[in-house]
Amino acid sequence: MKLFFRLASKHMPNFTLQKATIANWETIEQIEKTSNRKLYAPRIDKAEILHDITNNFIYFIVVENKKIGFISYIVEADGNIEFNGLVILPEFQGQGIAKATFEQVLEMTNAKHYSLFVHPENEAALKIYTDAGFTIQSRLENHFGDGEPRLFMTLAHTLA
Ligand SMILES: CC(C)(COP(=O)(O)OP(=O)(O)OC[C@H]1O[C@@H](n2cnc3c(N)ncnc32)[C@H](O)[C@@H]1OP(=O)(O)O)[C@@H](O)C(=O)NCCC(=O)NCCS
Numbered sequence: 001m002k003l004f005f006r007l008a009s010k011h012m013p014n015f016t017l018q019k020a021t022i023a024n025w026e027t028i029e030q031i032e033k034t035s036n037r038k039l040y041a042p043r044i045d046k047a048e049i050l051h052d053i054t055n056n057f058i059y060f061i062v063v064e065n066k067k068i069g070f071i072s073y074i075v076e077a078d079g080n081i082e083f084n085g086l087v088i089l090p091e092f093q094g095q096g097i098a099k100a101t102f103e104q105v106l107e108m109t110n111a112k113h114y115s116l117f118v119h120p121e122n123e124a125a126l127k128i129y130t131d132a133g134f135t136i137q138s139r140l141e142n143h144f145g146d147g148e149p150r151l152f153m154t155l156a157h158t159l160a
Helices: 002-009 022-033 046-055 097-109 123-131
Strands: 016-019 057-063 066-075 081-088 113-118 135-140 150-156
Touching: 016 097, 022 046, 022 057, 022 066, 022 081, 057 097, 066 097, 081 097, 097 123, 113 123
Parallel strands: 081 113
Antiparallel strands: 016 057, 057 066, 066 081, 113 150, 135 150
């Protein structure tokens, strides 16, 4: 019985990625608002969201025409890609969607270096990043000014 439930809960719906535009800023805000404030620093105002839609890459994760989350990153001058958002609406969590999205974006971007910051108690996010090969470089006690610690993680693809 247990095995049945585990397999059933692992059934992942099909999803597509759709680039966000400034017309979507309120949807980003709504999705951000559902996240846990201790483990994740959400984008909190319109100006910040509009700035990030324009200057970052933000992709909605779409299931059956519903925007159920997003992933975001910035391409830095040296080509490093820094992830700065991965959120799934609570009712769609635990189905493997974040992990599959993250893996898809790594494949799609195919950069040599990646980085991100994650709260050390954010177990689901840490699992996704370590499974993708990211390793912890350092711990910063108040990186986002929210009084919470973050781990700085990186992934480097080296030529074999
Ligand atoms: C982090 C987040 C995106 C994960 O989304 P999700 O779709 O539920 O994640 P997945 O279903 O792909 O699960 C990823 C892994 O974490 C594991 N996991 C999920 N919740 C967990 C928990 N509470 N504790 C431990 N592991 C957990 C899953 O079992 C899975 O591991 P597996 O592939 O070995 O089975 C989601 O929890 C979220 O939106 N959180 C709020 C925003 C946030 O914190 N984002 C991270 C920014 S760094």
